Every structure is written in C-alpha cells, then in structure tokens.
Amino acid sequence: MSAAIEVRRLTKRYGRTTAVDGLSFEVQPGRVTGFLGPNGAGKSTTMRAIVGLDRPTDGEVLVAGRRYEQLEQPLRHVGALLDVSVHTGRTVRAHLTGLARSNRIPDARVGEVLDLVGLTDVAGKRAKGLSLGMAQRLGVAAALLGDPQVLLLDEPVNGLDPEGILWIRALMKRLAAEGRTVFVSSHLMSEMALTADHLIVIGQGRLLADSSVTEFVSRNSRSFILIRTPEPEKARDALAGAGIEVVTGADGTLEALDTTLETVGALVARHQITVYEISPQVASLEEAFMQLTSDAVDYRAKQEV
C-alpha cells in the first residue's frame, strides 16, 4: 500500500518564526489518521502546505505521488476542509457550482453533496445567513465535491452541534472504510480517541509520535489496577508482600502498578480482603497526549536555556 500523503522534511518559516520544523510522515489509505497537536503546533500550516496554499521553506509534500499543483483536476483527488470561507453574497449552491466547474465536475454532483451534508433546504440562501455549523457542513460538501480518495479535514468538529459531531465522526469512518485516506486534525484528544485509527502527533512543528491509537496510549501513559477497598492498609501490605508497587490515588483508592487483574484478584482472595472494585485502568488519550506534549515543551525550555 503506497502512502496517499507523504510529507518529507517539511519546514515552513514565517519570518523568524518556525511553524513546521523538518517534519516527515506518511498518511495511509483505508483508515482515519488523526493529526494532533496543541494550538500553534503547526497542524494548519502542514495542511495548507499539503494543498499548496503555503510554499514550503524547505522539503516537499506529495499527494497521490505528486505535488498538489501537478494534479489534474485536483478536487477529484483531494478534498480539503480548511477554514471555511464563503463569499457572503453568494448562495450556498453557487459557491459549490463554481468549484465544480473549475474541475469539470457535473453540476448534478452539487445537488448530491448538498443532500449528503443536509444543506439542500438552504441551497438557495446567501452564505451570509449561515450558522457556523452550516458553514462547516458547506465546507464538508466542498471537500466531497470531486468524490476524492484523499480527504483533509482541519478541525472539522469546530462549530458543530452534538448531532453534527456524531454525523462527521460517522462520515469520516465511512469514508475510511471505503478505502479512502482521511487525515483529520484536532487539538481535542478525546475527539481523536473516538474517530482515529492512527495518530500523527506534533508539537512545536516537530513529529512527536506516529503510531496507532492503542500503541500511542500504552506507550505514553501508565496503566494500573485500581482497587477500592475499606481495608486499604491490609491491602497495601498484601500487595507489597507480593512485591507489587502500590500508590494511593486521589480519592483514597489504591493503584497497583505493573501487575495484572488476575494477580490482584488472587491476592485479595488469599488475604480475605473486602474489595468493592478491582478494575484495570488505562490513562485516556487526553492524559497520554498531555504527558507527551508537556515533555516536548520541557525539552524546548531546556534547549533554550
């Protein structure tokens, strides 16, 4: 399987500010790839460089094996939802029809994508009256116009209501299941936990991680067995006696590290300790991410000293 998007040593500087710093990664088809990073990490700059809006200071980006400008009828290969901008005096339908004509996409396709995003009722309205959520849906419609194999979505849930968020999650998963490449940026880790299969994490314009979601979490977070008991002292002694490291959690629960559910279960049974709960805990993606990026920030701070 060849990569749909190849970012090679991409560097982008704006004056003295380095937004992206020698970034390299690949995005594979058939899955949702989350592009994570705190605000200002360089996600949007990278996305803009992929579609040729920003000229790289150094390095290059290939989409479907070519530079974006070299693609014939690019909307048929790549659909991009960047910041949604529509001329407020133009109607929803006209915005899409113009884009369709630029790539010789039949006008009939405009009606199809309007249906798909649920904007048929407002097709004749001027864009001025659109809510943020509707504008976002219009952006998705524009991205889907050319039925592209590669989709770039920059913070797609922004401005969407809960129903819209569920809709876009399902849409992204469906598009990936169809074998398309879905590359979606977010600064919300929890959002990525629900939609992404694979993660590209950046901080300060540099690559921090490129792995599957489960691998990312297990590598960047600690997992433990949580024990809720009315006899914490007894439990602590029993676990310590078996050589298991225990720490006390914030609410008085015990956290047993580097062990299994079975070991802890057998141990409390043998020592006849009353327990209310024994459960395996995995830190959330959010926690894993915070840990990773805080490390990156620390690294930076030390570098600058």
Next chain:
Amino acid sequence: MADFGAALSFEWYKIRTVRSTFWNIGAFLAVSLALAVPSGWYLHKTYADLDAAERAAFDPIGSGLSSVRLGLLALVIFGVLTVTTEYTSGTIRSSLAAVPRRGLFYASKVAAGSLVALAASTVVVIATFAATQFMLGEHAVGLSDDGVLRAILGGIVYTTLLCVFAMGLAAVLRSSALTIGLLFPLFFMVSTILANIPTVGKAAQFLPDVAGGQILYREPQGDTILNGWTGLAVLVAWTVAALAAGYLAVRRRDA
C-alpha cells in the same frame, strides 16, 4: 495540461454570482449617461453664445466621451473587487485548492474580468457617445466623421485597460480599501491637481488615466507631448507593469 477553459468558466461563474458585479457595471453605465445627457444638452443650448475661436475649439467627440471618465470609476471598483474579494472573504483558499497553478488561476481571473470590462465598456462608450450626439442635435458628429471611430474604439480600450490595470494592482495589494483608496485619489485628484502645477504637470501627463484619456478627445488635452495613440501606449505600459506585479504577488506569496 492546464485546463484554462474550466478555470475561466470558474472565474466567470464567480463574477456573475455576486450582486456587486451588477451594481458596478450598472453604475458605470448610469453615471456615464447621467453626465453625458445634461452636458450635451447644455452645450447645444449655449452653442449660439460661443465666439468663433470657441466654436473652432468645440470638440463634439470629447465632450461626449469625457463623461465615461467619471463612470469608469465604478468599472474600476468592479475590477478591484473581482480580485480582492477572494482575499477579504477567504475564498482564495478554496479557489486555489481547485486551481492550484497560480499562473493559471491569475490568468483566468484577469481574462474573465477583462472580458466583462470589455463588454461593459463597449456598451457604455457607444451609449454615451450616442446619447451626447443626440442631445447636441445639429452640432452632432456621426460615425463617418473624422476621428469619431478612433475615439469610440480608443475609448473602449481606455476604460477596459484601466479596469485591467486596477486588477493587477489589486492582486498586489489584496485589499479592496487599500486599492480603491490608492486609485481614486490618483484618478480624481492627483491627476487634476498635478496637471495644474507647471513643472509637476509634465510628469502628470504620464499617469495612466491622464495618458490613456487623450484618446477620447480630438486634440490632445493640456500641455502634453502625448497624443491619443502614444497616450494609449503609455496606459498599455502601466497595465502590463501592474499585471506583471500582480502575477509575481500571486505566484510567490502564501494564500
């Protein structure tokens, strides 16, 4: 290969789906006629009072066409907005994602805007000329008269070129307010004021609207070494320079 036809139809579609296009082209026609009709009427009414020298200097061609010089400010706004609204509304990003080759994008945009400007100029210049001649009555000139065809065709080229010049400048400045704020004083005040200051006036004759505007008149206006054709050539040079600067800006800068 680059698909110029598709890119051009995209630009044409964008032009005709915003109201400002119709407002501006309409204002170009309305203002030109609104000035031409009363000035023709006034000249007709006062012709009898003119002495021999004034009658000899009377230019029925120029007095009809000079009103397009005010009306064309609306055409210039049209040209500016065609380019700058992409930047002010942010649609430049979706437009460039659809037509990523910058040269192709810019060429098709300028071509679409220029064709609209040419069509509008043809209608407005002919209508303005016809309206003035109608009001001038027995002092009117016809198409077969000396210099009339030259002035009409030249007038169409003049207004079209000023619109194209504005598009090139707009591509450099990317801001409606900045571009119009620069062009209007240039066309309205600087040209007129500079032309009346003796030494500086020599430079003012080469300003785009002053030089190009010579084609509208039977005799060169003011103290100038230019005539209708050389004046138009100067405007062509300004237009080419503005287009080239616009191209470099579109090609090099991030969107």
